[in-house]
Amino acid sequence: MTLDPAACYKAVAARDRRFDGWFFVGVSSTGIYCRPVCAVKTPRFENCTFYSSAAAAEKAGYRPCLKCRPELAPGVARFDAARELADAAAAMIDDGFLNGADLPGLASRIGVTERHLRRIFAAEFGVSPVEYAQTQRLLLAKRLLTDTALPVTDVALAAGFGSVRRFNGLFKTRYGFAPGRLRAHAAPAADEGGLVFQLAYRPPLAWDALLDFLGHRAIEGVERRDGDVYCRTLRIELAAGEAVTGWCRVAQLPQRHALQVTMPPQLARVVPQVLGKLRHLFDLGARPDVIDAHLGPLAAAKPGLRVPGAVDGLEIAVRAIVGQQVTVQGARRVLGRLTERFGTPLAEPVEGLTHTFPDAAALANATIDALCGAGLIRTRAAAIQAVAAALLDGTLRLDPLAPLEATTAALLAIKGIGPWTAQYIAMRALGSPDALPAGDLVLRQHLRLKDEREVAAHAAQWAPWRAYAALHLWREAAALAQGEPKA
Template structure:
């Protein structure tokens, strides 16, 4: 990624948060690299070099700043199609893919050759995928040492190192001091106050973030026993696969941090080995890679009432598919009741119920094993049972993936080929499971009524002005409609699209 030094230096001087996570500044006089928003005295221009990733800064010989902590920088959602493959690979590395699989497997998952992956990755991030992965492991270890009381051995393993000796040696050679220096400072009153050894992390985002609007959407659709919304706090269960292939059930609790553009994430100790995976899922769930400055400017008047509105994602694509299928032509409340019944009867119980949560949502394999009659007794009609089993079978067979790295057109085509999955369902899945910013279920009744048009074709025509952010436009319209006549939005939707 080519960076203009003059533009970057202006961003550093202004501590412009729009650039946080997009580049890092190395300071030759200190040997440290920082985020553009670091609160230290602005270095002289001639002492600065600018790097497109933390890995590139470390490759150039710089150590991470202990004040602004580069490992806490928000991820970047880029808009240049030529960078999408490199970004997809980076996202998988961030979630620990190379900790248990070789580089050729990563290239195959992205759908390109290993040679091509190396080339585009170096063009985008200035380092090889392996060098990038090594930096991510070190930064995660630094984060665990600073923010948790995990023993150093567990920190090394959780960060993806094969041995403590390897971890200690690489950490000291790269950062100039032993891991114990951070471990000593981690045993403080703040960590001691965390109950039961829970792990606490921060996830940064680019402001604004319409947190209450996001929680309204998730809370209205919360599945009993699986997720809950209490005031500003969202809690849900998770089912994750460990490196040894075993499945572990746990939970996560997320709340906003006062006076910081970050969310606080609390996890139980049982998920220490899955931290990168969990944080990646939560970034997708809360759409933390979004650029609200760009999106809101494009949507114009539509975004005035709720700036920073995000498209809620998911921690599991199959769960969203079941939500969409079950929710066809019934109320949100009715869908919640049925989904809660499915989780209670067919999901995995938590070892110990916590925060009112009792089960994880059933996986595709679990749901496929449920007999048709049992699903019928749970209240699911036969046509929807067939659609749920069809999606589950495609996922289990490896013919369908429902995650942000899945190809949009091929995935929606595969979904539409399953009996019982129509355009509305496929587009809703694309919005939330695939994270497609331009997906929109144009046949949605609320969209038609709010925009004052008779059919989906007319919705598509009216919504064309919002491309490539039509998923965000749909959320704005749904939210305005949900507020009801007592809380009319500032902008008349039909005037906006006239």
């Protein structure tokens, strides 16, 4: 990514949060690299060099700032299609993909050759994928050392290092001091049985709207809203069919422009995956300044509105199928029964969280009669089974890196899934910012248009952010009618 030094320096001098995570500044007089929002005295321009990634700054010999902590910078969601593949690879590395796989496997997953991946990755981030992964492991280890009381051995393994010796050596070589130096700053919350992390976002964030949406659709036993806090269960798939289950609690820290995530120690080995899923669920890579400006008056009532994503694509698909032509409350009842009968019980239930949402194997192997016993009609039960089976055999993926057009086409080929369902899944499971359930009854009635074609034509003005427009319209309709938006 090409950076304009003059423009970057202005952002640093202004501590402009819109650029947090988009670049890092290395300061030659200190040997430190910082986020553009760092609160220290602004360095002189001639001492600054700007990098598109933390890995590039570290490759140039800079150490991470202990005050602004580059590992806490928000993720980046870019809009240039030419960069999508490199961003997809980086997202998978951030989520720990290379901890259990190799570079050819990563290239295969995003659909390119290893050579092409190396080329586009270096052009975008200034380093190789392996160098990028190494920096992400070190930054995660730094985060665990600072924010938790996990033993150093557990920190090394959780961050993806094969041995403590390798971790200690690389940490000291790269940062100039031993990992134990950070141990004195471990978070007190870690001693109370929880691991605590922060996920930064670019303000504004309409946290109340996110909680309204998620809380209104909360599945009993899986998730709940407790005032200004969201809690839910998680199931993280590992290699060879192994899975780790647990829970998380998420609250807003508005003064820090961050979300605080608490999770139990048993999730330490899958911290990157958990944080990646939560970034997607809360749409933390969004650029509200860009989106709200494009939507104009539509976004004025609720700036910073995000499109709630997913921690599990199958869960969103089942929600969408169950929610066809029924109220939100009716769908919640069915989803709760499905969870109770086919979900995985937590070893230690906490605060009303008792089960993880059913996985693909559980739903694919259930009988149609058993699914119908939870309140489904046969066509919807069959559609859910078809989606689960396709996920199991690898013919379907429901995650932010799945190809949009091919995935929606595969969904539409399943009996019982129409355009509304496919677009809703694209909005939330695939994270498509321009997905639009144009056939939605609430959207049509609120816009006073007669059919799906007219809704699509009217919504063209909001492209490529039509998913955000749909969320704003649903909120407007609910406020005016005091009713329930669909799904």
